[in-house]
Amino acid sequence: MLAAAGGSSAQGAKTAPTPLTLGQALQAAWTRSLDSTEAQGRQRRVEADRQLAGSWLAAPPSLGISQRQGRGAIGDQRETELELAAPLWRPGQRQANNLSAQAEAEWSAASEQAARLRLAGQLREIAGKLQLLAGDVRQAELQQQLLAQVAADVDRRVKAGDLAPADGLAARAETLAAASQLRELQQALATQHAAWQLMTGLQELPPAEGSANAPAVLDSHPDLQLADAAVKRSSQRLAQLRSQRNAPPEVGVGLRQERPGQGQPGQNSVTLSLRIPIGSETHSGPQEAAALAEQDLALAQRQRLQLQLHAELSLARKALSAAQSQAAAEAERASLLRQRADWLDKAFKAGETALPELLRALAAAAQAEASAARQQAALAVAHGRLQQALGLIP
Numbered sequence: 001m002l003a004a005a006g007g008s009s010a011q012g013a014k015t016a017p018t019p020l021t022l023g024q025a026l027q028a029a030w031t032r033s034l035d036s037t038e039a040q041g042r043q044r045r046v047e048a049d050r051q052l053a054g055s056w057l058a059a060p061p062s063l064g065i066s067q068r069q070g071r072g073a074i075g076d077q078r079e080t081e082l083e084l085a086a087p088l089w090r091p092g093q094r095q096a097n098n099l100s101a102q103a104e105a106e107w108s109a110a111s112e113q114a115a116r117l118r119l120a121g122q123l124r125e126i127a128g129k130l131q132l133l134a135g136d137v138r139q140a141e142l143q144q145q146l147l148a149q150v151a152a153d154v155d156r157r158v159k160a161g162d163l164a165p166a167d168g169l170a171a172r173a174e175t176l177a178a179a180s181q182l183r184e185l186q187q188a189l190a191t192q193h194a195a196w197q198l199m200t201g202l203q204e205l206p207p208a209e210g211s212a213n214a215p216a217v218l219d220s221h222p223d224l225q226l227a228d229a230a231v232k233r234s235s236q237r238l239a240q241l242r243s244q245r246n247a248p249p250e251v252g253v254g255l256r257q258e259r260p261g262q263g264q265p266g267q268n269s270v271t272l273s274l275r276i277p278i279g280s281e282t283h284s285g286p287q288e289a290a291a292l293a294e295q296d297l298a299l300a301q302r303q304r305l306q307l308q309l310h311a312e313l314s315l316a317r318k319a320l321s322a323a324q325s326q327a328a329a330e331a332e333r334a335s336l337l338r339q340r341a342d343w344l345d346k347a348f349k350a351g352e353t354a355l356p357e358l359l360r361a362l363a364a365a366a367q368a369e370a371s372a373a374r375q376q377a378a379l380a381v382a383h384g385r386l387q388q389a390l391g392l393i394p
Contacts, residue, residue, distance in 0.1 A: 020204040022127070022394040026120050029200045035115040042108040049104055053097040058248035059087040083254035083273070087247075096236070096243040103236040107229040113222040113393065121388045126196050128381035130205055133189040135373035140182040143366040147175045150345075150362070154355065167355045174359055208380035209387055209394075218309050221391030227302040234295035241288050247277035309389070316382070316389035323375070323382040330375040334368040341365040 030036050064083040151171040158168040197203060218224055252273035260267075341361040347353040387394075 020202065020206045022120070022123065022206045022209065025123055025127075025200050025202060025206055026116065026394055028202055029119055029123060030116060032199070032201060033115075033119060035112075035119065039108070039112040039115065042111065046101070046105045046108050049101040053094065053101040056089075057086055058089045058093065061086040078259045080257045081254060082256075083252050083271070085250045085252040085273075085275070087250050090243065090246065090248060093243045093248070096240045100233075100236040100240040103229070103233040107226070107233040110222065110226040110229040114226040117222045117388070117391060117393050120393055123199065124209070124381070124384035124388060126192065126199065127205060127208075128377060128384060129192050130189070130196060131208060131380055132374055132377035133185060133192055135377050136370060137182065137185045137189055139366065139370040139373050140178065140185050142369075143362075144175065144178040144182050146362060146366075147171070147178050150358070151175045153349070162351065163355065170355060170359065174363075208377075209383050218306070218313065218391065221309055222393065223305060223309065223391065224302075227298070227305050230298045231295070231302055234291065234298045238288065238291040238295055241291050245288075249277070250275040309391075313386075313389040316386040320379075320382040320386050323379045327372070327375040327379045330368070330372040334365070334372040337361075337365040337368040 062085045064081075064085065066081045066083075068079045069077065151168075151174070154163060154168050154171040157163045158165055193205075196205065250273075252271075252275070254271040254273065256269045256271060258267045258269075341358075341364070344353055344358050344361045348355065348358045
């Protein structure tokens with residue numbers, strides 16, 4: 001009977017919900033962001049470019065209709081001509097268009113990844129501020145509870161005649177100040193949480209990120225991949241423009257119908273035509289110059305970005321090392337001051353120390369613990385910034 005009861009209770013136990021991850025929060029924020037809408041628009045343009053590059057014609061075909069009528073000695077005359085013209089690719093033009101469309105697709109994908117990384121950085125910063133404020137609120141709540149206990153003890157001793165009424169007023173004043181600070185911190189936390197909810201649509205906050213293994217090189221960084229894609233895109237665009245210096249040739253097929261008039265039989269004929277544009281290189285000069293300038297700019301931006309990312313990574317590593325040392329020192333300081341405050345509290349209850357000294361010790365311990373909690377949150381923020389500097393997308 002006991003075994004059966006135990007089995008039923010185990011089956012009725014509910015599984016703990018899986019905590020929210022930063023990756024899930026990022027996906028939720030991405031679906032609500034303007035960058036997502038822009039990425040979808042770029043994807044549609046890429047598909048249109050691929051379809052155009054895969055076409056067998058360089059441009060849409062054209063249909064021409066002409067008719068001539070006249071009066072002469074032999075009567076009314078009429079000539080009707082119908083022509084269908086199709087622009088053709090020049091040698092190498094179609095391949096250049098395909099390569100340009102492929103480079104555009106790669107740039108679009110890299111741009112989306114870079115946008116996701118920027119959004120992840122914003123989420124990391126907001127999550128860090130939330131963790132920082134949450135720690136401050138917890139410390140303020142503990143401080144208020146402790147001061148309320150001290151104030152109750154002081155009131156009891158004032159009524160018993162062991163302490164002066166001024167001590168009771170001082171204890172209550174400290175309790176009210178702690179309550180006011182707590183409400184201020186709670187309001188700041190609510191404001192920051194509203195910003196998180198607006199960005200992600202979620203109430204839950206993911207846990208702090210831990211340490212990350214640094215890649216050997218930063219070539220996989222989304223910003224660098226975007227810069228490489230931009231260089232390739234500008235290079236293929238320049239090659240595409242150079243392959244299209246001249247307008248495409250046109251092949252035409254026509255049908256001509258002639259009616260001489262005066263009862264004479266009509267004549268029908270089929271015509272084939274080939275139009276090859278000449279002297280159009282001058283008109284493509286400004287476009288080629290703009291594409292060449294874009295390529296030079298993309299190369300310069302890529303070189304500058306690589307130096308910038310290495311500098312940011314070095315700073316992030318140094319900031320993390322400093323945050324780790326400071327967090328350890330603040331934790332030890334808070335432990336020492338809390339131990340001192342506990343001793344003074346015991347001494348105050350035994351009547352061996354004055355209330356002002358106890359209040360100063362409690363305030364110092366509370367400030368140290370709040371600083372230690374803030375430093376722990378700052379350590380989590382430093383971990384997140386290192387992840388950001390490494391270009392790691394959750």
